[in-house]
Amino acid sequence: MDEEKENCTIHPAVAPLSYLLGRWRGEGEGGYPTINSFRYGEELHFSHSASGKPVIAYSQKTWNLNSGEPMHSETGYWRPKPDGSIEVVIAQSTGLAEVLKGTYNAEDKVIKLQSQVVANASKVREISRVFEMVNGELCYRVQMATNVTSLQPHLKAVLKKLS
Template sequence: MAENSLPLQQAAVHPAVQPLSYLLGTWRGQGEGSFPTISPFKYSEELQFSHVPNKPVIAYSSKTWKLSSGEPMHSESGFWRPKLDGTIEVVIAQSTALVEVQKGTYDAEQRRVKLKSALVGNATKVKEMSRIYEVISGELSYVVEMATNLTSLQPHLKAVLKKL
């Protein structure tokens, strides 16, 4: 190492990310979906939450596949930006070209994140979405609600995942 080179600093979890650090890692499990305009379905899912060291952001990705055949279904990715005051901003791009900008809150003690759409972009039918993520007894569960131009906000997806 050259004399005026600084040693690499050990990567640190940003203080804004620390309250949600329990989410970091890979989660896998099963879920089910329904909505008035579609037939009910079941799926397997893998969620990943990763942290860029020293940055106030969590990278998020989700991939689902049919429970019966293993055929790929849906994927989405984005970024979660928690703030020290307990609020959070999230942007998610779906494989369907729909984009969600969500705002919400988190409770580190209860291990719960509540999100509500501030903007749903490039959507002809979807008008609003909400998501609640919660870790209970080591399992991550979530519920996604959706409203369309024909329906009010109602349950669409729910899943339970275990950390790998």
């Protein structure tokens, strides 16, 4: 197999989530009982190398819609498995680290993640994330629980694919 073809090969475990691959951009809004509501711009990037590993690399960055100033970023890896389960690790720019497990439905294009570990967080104790395709757009919702609140809505966004 020549190198150019090899670089286009998607691992069979990644294939059901290949619709994620590329760059996504859009806007979101956040809030929580302990903070003021806010809006933000966002870009997600999902990539898969031809390393032969069943892994999707993930990165995210957000910015203030008015000033353009950076707000938040995170990076990590998504490991889908053939049985419809998925493992995700994410490191946030705030120093928080998440280990999430969940499921994906390739036909409905829905991914549901629940934190197993939230590390280096003085206040956050649980996170859930849901990603789904709706009319060709990638939508997500993040819920969070802290030491003083139960699991509640925190972030939601709608993103369009750039490439």
